[in-house]
Amino acid sequence: MRQLIKGNEAVIYGALLGGATHFFGYPITPASEIAHAAASLFPEAGRHFLQAESEVSAINMIYGAAGSGARVMTASSGPGISLMAEGISYIAGAELPCVIVNVQRAGPGLGNIFPEQGDYNAVVKGGGHGPYRNVVLAPDSVQEMCDFTSRAFDIADRYRTTVFVLSDAYIGQMMEPVSLPETVQHGQRKPWALYADHDSRRNLITSIYMSPAAQAGHNWQLQEKYDRIRSEITDWEEIQAEDAEFLFVGFGISARVSLTAVQLLRKRGVRAGLLRPKTLFPFPAARLAQLAAGGVRKIGVVELNEGQMAEDVELAVRCSIPVLRYNWMGGEVPTTTELAELAIEELKRPDSPQEPVTSRNHRHGHGDMLYGKV
Template sequence: MTEKVMMKGNEAIGEAAILAGCLTYFGYPITPQSELPAYLARRLLKMENGIFLQAESEVAAINMVYGAAGTGKRVMTSSSSPGISLKTEGISYIASSQLPCVIVNIVRGGPGLGNIAPAQSDYFQATKGGGHGDYRLIVLAPASVQEMADFTMLGFDLADEYRNPVMIMGDGALGQMMEPVVLKKPEIKKYNHDWVTDGAKGRGQNLICSIYLDPAEMEKYVHEIYAKYKIIEENEVRYEEYLCDDADYLIVSYGITSRIVRTSIDLARKKGIKVGLLRPITVWPFPTKVISEYADKVKKVMAVELSMGQMVEDVRLAVNGKVPVEFFGRTAGVLPSCNEVLAEIEKLV
């Protein structure tokens, strides 16, 4: 498939995973991401090496991912907000064990059971750990159906490169909407797999676990993982800039919200307001450095997101008091219109 096709975001993730060599999926259905397991069930069960399993629960599914990741195979699971909460214990184990996998969260309105509409209120959960203990996920935030596909492929590469779980953080709108998408089979690098537990035939034993009863030993191990996170922070920060060069005001916004902000910026520019958009593509590692640099040039910074104010905390840390940081958010499944965001931009002036 190298021509443009119309696809739902959820389905584009599924096809991209297969193209990236992920033929193993464990999950449990939940709206608004169920088209993804449905798509993979249709495709994987027809493939000789395909494994698709609908587990009895989210907890079971993530632990199946844990096991499969230990064999070095590319493996994926997906869910939406409450389901991801159930998976966080397993995600912590996977991160601690330094295993590669891709976890998709098609975020919905919350907290609690909430609703099935688009939201970004799982930002803290995705970027600050979510589960227990000191760990990080690499978190990619697509803003289009094309990026849902592209970042899935990128996610598998990053997971293998750093032996770390990667999260694709979408939302209900990106999952449900169709847009034109081009799906190209990527080249897949050979990664070092001398750590896998796939039967010790002809070699010594490998052990994958996350238990270190001796605190001193565990602390040393956590420091090793954090040395890896430091490299990820140096190498893997991704973001996009829109009309930032001459901006007096900088908006920081990601995912579906950044598209609405972009339209609002076009409207504001027509009114003579010099405003630009910085869109984090990796929300962890966060584009702290570039935002800090813009804070030396602009008059104000505003974070716009679908929550009561989560990413704004990272923006404030980056700006570090140099200029005022404003916030505008809608939450619980409500999306702002471009005119609403425009009104907030006008208030900055």
């Protein structure tokens, strides 16, 4: 089946077809359509929807339902995700599978409702207390909003982990044709969950370990799981990267703008390419290192933040080639022409592998002040 829908609505179609059984959440712009669609479609499909009184309540409902074996999800934007941070850490510590969608908006604080990617560090590096990681999927289309959400439930159950679908206001609000999966996936009984029956009565779900040795052992087991995740599900897309001398790296809307810039540069005879991480954790560091050791002269990391993913790119290439930071914030988005001109200007400069240059491009704007709660 093919439908023209918003990215936020595609999340719910993907969730239902991926076997989601429960949605707990609280609406927030620019993610509100996810809760609205869930309120309609989950009950129609015989699943369960509940609007919590707050994001704090929603994430704790996720904890309880996940512990009872349900396939659970929530969705929010930056301010709401911040409120969920403690609960997410508890869920990660208890190794409970769940799916969380974050449609990013500008911050910090209340910020505004326009697109930004400033939640990268908070989501990719953890977000709450303790040494844990989230699997993070980064869609760049409405189709992937559907597909990645559906896939997220399988990953969550397979590794007993939190899985984020990290989007932005552009991808969440745009409308595109989507091909929906023809079959519905269903979760299986989980041997570790609490079903209030004889077979599960001895199961224990907790994130508290009262001895240093027990806590250390648990944390090392978590790290072993994250290493296994790195080796098994790292994913990315390459476009004309094999012969590229200038490589863009971006995710979400930044990747889409970068792709059009690549096409424009190729028409002008510039060998440009794009690497788009589909998983932000695990990050495709090894592939970036390979490209840096090949013919790529310079990398331009395009982000709607101050350069958060650029730090991971710099670590991946280990200062072997220059990594340029092209950053916009506050809800501003670069044009394809701007990116193409930045790449051309940079390629005119001599290569200096021993002393890579890290530069920033800030596009300043003056928007209207927005008052009131959104």
